[in-house]
Amino acid sequence: MTLTAAVSASATVAPVPVLELIDVVKQYSGDPPVVALADVSLRIDQGDLVAIVGPSGSGKTTLLHVMGTLERPTRGLVRIAGEDTSEMTDTQLSGLRAWRLGFVFQQFFLLDGLSVLDNVADGLLYRGGQIAERRRLAEAAIERVGLRHRVAHRPNQLSGGEQQRTAIARALAGRPALVMADEPTGNLDTATGDSILELLRELHADGTTIVVITHDPDVAAATERRVEIRDGSITSDSPTRV
Amino acid sequence: MIHRPASEDEAGGSRLSRRDLLRVGSLGLRSRRTRAALSALGISIGIAAIVGVLGISQSSKSGLLNELGRLGNLITVQPATTASGQATELPTTSEGMASRIGPVTNVTEIATIQNTYVYRSPFVPSIDTNGISVTATDAALPATLGASIAHGTFLNPATSHFPAVVLGAEAATLLGITTLTHPTQVSIGERSFTVVGILNPVQLISQMDSMAFIGFPIAERDFGFDGHPTGLYLRSAPSQVNAVTAVLPATVSPADPSSISVTFPSDILKAELVTKGAYSGLLLGLGAIALLVGGVGIANVMVISVLERRSEIGLRRALGASRRHVAAQFLTEALLLSILGGAAGTIIGWAATVAYALTQHETVQIPALALYGGIAAATLIGAIAGLYPSTRAARLSPTEALRTV
Numbered sequence: 001m002t003l004t005a006a007v008s009a010s011a012t013v014a015p016v017p018v019l020e021l022i023d024v025v026k027q028y029s030g031d032p033p034v035v036a037l038a039d040v041s042l043r044i045d046q047g048d049l050v051a052i053v054g055p056s057g058s059g060k061t062t063l064l065h066v067m068g069t070l071e072r073p074t075r076g077l078v079r080i081a082g083e084d085t086s087e088m089t090d091t092q093l094s095g096l097r098a099w100r101l102g103f104v105f106q107q108f109f110l111l112d113g114l115s116v117l118d119n120v121a122d123g124l125l126y127r128g129g130q131i132a133e134r135r136r137l138a139e140a141a142i143e144r145v146g147l148r149h150r151v152a153h154r155p156n157q158l159s160g161g162e163q164q165r166t167a168i169a170r171a172l173a174g175r176p177a178l179v180m181a182d183e184p185t186g187n188l189d190t191a192t193g194d195s196i197l198e199l200l201r202e203l204h205a206d207g208t209t210i211v212v213i214t215h216d217p218d219v220a221a222a223t224e225r226r227v228e229i230r231d232g233s234i235t236s237d238s239p240t241r242v
Numbered sequence: 243m244i245h246r247p248a249s250e251d252e253a254g255g256s257r258l259s260r261r262d263l264l265r266v267g268s269l270g271l272r273s274r275r276t277r278a279a280l281s282a283l284g285i286s287i288g289i290a291a292i293v294g295v296l297g298i299s300q301s302s303k304s305g306l307l308n309e310l311g312r313l314g315n316l317i318t319v320q321p322a323t324t325a326s327g328q329a330t331e332l333p334t335t336s337e338g339m340a341s342r343i344g345p346v347t348n349v350t351e352i353a354t355i356q357n358t359y360v361y362r363s364p365f366v367p368s369i370d371t372n373g374i375s376v377t378a379t380d381a382a383l384p385a386t387l388g389a390s391i392a393h394g395t396f397l398n399p400a401t402s403h404f405p406a407v408v409l410g411a412e413a414a415t416l417l418g419i420t421t422l423t424h425p426t427q428v429s430i431g432e433r434s435f436t437v438v439g440i441l442n443p444v445q446l447i448s449q450m451d452s453m454a455f456i457g458f459p460i461a462e463r464d465f466g467f468d469g470h471p472t473g474l475y476l477r478s479a480p481s482q483v484n485a486v487t488a489v490l491p492a493t494v495s496p497a498d499p500s501s502i503s504v505t506f507p508s509d510i511l512k513a514e515l516v517t518k519g520a521y522s523g524l525l526l527g528l529g530a531i532a533l534l535v536g537g538v539g540i541a542n543v544m545v546i547s548v549l550e551r552r553s554e555i556g557l558r559r560a561l562g563a564s565r566r567h568v569a570a571q572f573l574t575e576a577l578l579l580s581i582l583g584g585a586a587g588t589i590i591g592w593a594a595t596v597a598y599a600l601t602q603h604e605t606v607q608i609p610a611l612a613l614y615g616g617i618a619a620a621t622l623i624g625a626i627a628g629l630y631p632s633t634r635a636a637r638l639s640p641t642e643a644l645r646t647v
Contacts, residue, residue: 070560091564094256099564105644109557113273125266126562128257151336170561 018178018209024076026062036062038232049204051220052213054229064182064213069093081177098126102171104142104181108163110155116166117151123170141173149155161192181212197222256564267574281543284536285583289616291529293591298609299522301599310511313446317484319474322503331470336494345482348387351471353378360454361429362417373415377453386475387444393422393468402457408439411449446507467491496643537623544576545632555635556643569636576628584620
């Protein structure tokens, strides 16, 4: 119900692009050169929940890295929240990631030496500001993913699902323009994976823009838009349900 | 510090405050305590060695320097041996002449009586001399040498005329005389002498310890002393020692200045000081090598740490850390390691110095340079050791770092 409300809301106002890829080529040097992305153009609007689906080796991880400014394209334009990233310095790109983007990884990448609270608060670390304020925002995000009772625990005391929830809270804490999740259910059993997907759908319903990269058709089926990629090119881009 | 493009409205740049840098930089140490302690150990040992060596040598030198200050103005005048190896004697006027040199404060002459020895009793075979020679001197000797009396008194103008003798510390031990509670006599040249005093060991002039002292008047009467002293001890104003030394030979023996030999008993202290310096120089070198090895150890551990924590580096880059922040994190970690190691080493070195000084009854003296210099050296080494690993961490591309695991 909330889902349809959000969709209809975004339909009435003109969609605001959060991320635009225009004719992006990513080529790795070698003999012969490996073309990971060939002329990819993609636009993600505010409030979208998009699945990028493809078999392994299709270039979807490279696509995520280019979208996340972790890697520069060989050619083409990457625009995030209206800003052209091609001329940005490393520090400027880092600032962009700190303020605009949130990442969720298949392997969670939590720091064992820190509590759940500080792991989540570190999502805001590179924005600067007071640690008390960061912890306050982190607490809200932890509450949102339903881990309130685990705030003081260490990552190695958590289940896989709880670890991924912590990682999602970290990506979410700063209310980024776009959250990118790379195989978020890849290391989880089906039931836990489903609960993570449910969480992502809830976050989407609250207005978070989310891109999920996956090779799992079930995950892709849970999103409202599905982008298929094969051999570095987008082969289809369609709404999952109409 | 960080350039912020005008187009970023509410979004700021990538920032890391100094306090956060310290938190992030110490994270690796806090989560791997044993490794951190072991890798800081090398630096600790190096700094402890340097601080300890400097502290201990300074503390023991201070004892020597005190002694040197007390005895540095003591001058010995003796007849030089001639080219044919024959001993000459000093002129009879020596003491009077020397005492007229302005800065000279004390003069005492001694005259060794040839072929006369001290025996516990007349029944001891004359061949058992124990090496105790008889020396004529006057009442001023203890004051000039800075010697103190263990038992009884020294000679005075009255006892100098009588068969009274004062024994050096070793002479008394050899004769088996430890106290003077009962009147004690010894035999010198067929005659009985009453022991009126026993000296404590004399610093620097240890030959005094195996001597027996009698007065000049009785030496003249009984042993044919001819008035020529065999040695002269002087004290001069400390600042004038060199000036006094320069004029001494010509003053004591105007006719033949080259027959006079002037020496400083305190030279042995100076030699000891130099020896200590050489010894501590060697240990300092070893400490510096330990420090260097400690630095290499930290660099090594940091390189491994960077390799192990690739995914953390990738994560931090994804969270918005710039290359500079990643470099700063690992550099901070290396610096913290070496500074903590340096601080621990300074404390260990300081404790060793205190322990040494307490057992040797010397004052604790640690050069300030050793304390500050130790920490400064540790910091410098940490910076150098952290430079390569941190640039390596910063150069790592985010995607490459995330691809691992």
